[in-house]
Amino acid sequence: MTTETWTAVDDYITGLLLPTDPILDAAQEASRAAGLPPISVSAAQGKFLHLLARIQGARRILEIGTLAGYSTIWLARALPAGGRLITLEFDPKHAGVAQANLARAGLSHMVDVRVGRAIDALPSLAGDAPFDLIFIDADKPSTTDYFKWSLKLSRKGSVIVVDNVVRAGGLVDPSADEDARGMRTFVAALAAEPRVSATAIQTVGIKGYDGFAIAVVDTPA
Ligand SMILES: C[S@@+](CC[C@H](N)C(=O)[O-])C[C@H]1O[C@@H](n2cnc3c(N)ncnc32)[C@H](O)[C@@H]1O
Numbered sequence: 579m580t581t582e583t584w585t586a587v588d589d590y591i592t593g594l595l596l597p598t599d600p601i602l603d604a605a606q607e608a609s610r611a612a613g614l615p616p617i618s619v620s621a622a623q624g625k626f627l628h629l630l631a632r633i634q635g636a637r638r639i640l641e642i643g644t645l646a647g648y649s650t651i652w653l654a655r656a657l658p659a660g661g662r663l664i665t666l667e668f669d670p671k672h673a674g675v676a677q678a679n680l681a682r683a684g685l686s687h688m689v690d691v692r693v694g695r696a697i698d699a700l701p702s703l704a705g706d707a708p709f710d711l712i713f714i715d716a717d718k719p720s721t722t723d724y725f726k727w728s729l730k731l732s733r734k735g736s737v738i739v740v741d742n743v744v745r746a747g748g749l750v751d752p753s754a755d756e757d758a759r760g761m762r763t764f765v766a767a768l769a770a771e772p773r774v775s776a777t778a779i780q781t782v783g784i785k786g787y788d789g790f791a792i793a794v795v796d797t798p799a
Contacts, residue, residue: 643716647676744789
């Protein structure tokens with residue numbers, strides 16, 4: 579089986595289950611036009627996050643790693659009136675594109691894009707916590723630190739999703755790059771964390787071979 583097949587199946591699924599969405603298409607186009615890297619979640623993954631937030635009944639969402647706000651839009655659209663999403667982004671250019679995309683999507687009133695290193699912003703979020711859903715998708719070597727902060731910003735029942743844990747199999751290759759090593763460290767930390775129930779799922783699709791981890795917080799930090 580090849581990337582071509584995975585892409586064809588993803589296109590088929592997207593064609594049937596994800597109607598054309600001018601707002602999301604415009605967000606991706608603005609990202610491309612601004613020269614941002616094409617590293618957002620796929621449409622099917624974005625909708626998965628959206629459904630997860632709805633299943634969770636999330637009213638407060640934290641995202642670490644905004645890029646152009648594509649996953650942010652999917653997540654924010656799951657919020658009820660009065661809901662809130664905070665998204666952390668290091669690169670001011672990415673944050674600017676995201677803010678414009680969120681404004682076009684009519685979501686600026688419920689989304690706060692905070693610019694700077696996530697590790698510096700996380701300690702300031704105690705007053706906004708607990709978050710019902712946290713999506714970690716930023717610099718991969720820092721994932722374990724972000725996960726530990728996520729636990730502090732959670733309640734019993736909070737859901738934490740971590741993207742890109744499999745990295746085309748790099749997860750099981752100790753000589754893989756620092757991003758994959760970051761994920762090995764993270765999955766080991768997840769396994770050693772008694773306060774959560776967790777698993778990781780391998781995925782294939784338009785984004786290649788990767789996967790995500792998902793944890794529910796049993797006992798907040
Ligand atoms: C994979 S992209 C996020 C994609 C986005 N979640 C989506 O699916 O549309 C990762 C983002 O994390 C940002 N980033 C990298 N290092 C960071 C850091 N230390 N703090 C906050 N954001 C960071 C990058 O600039 C990039 O925009």
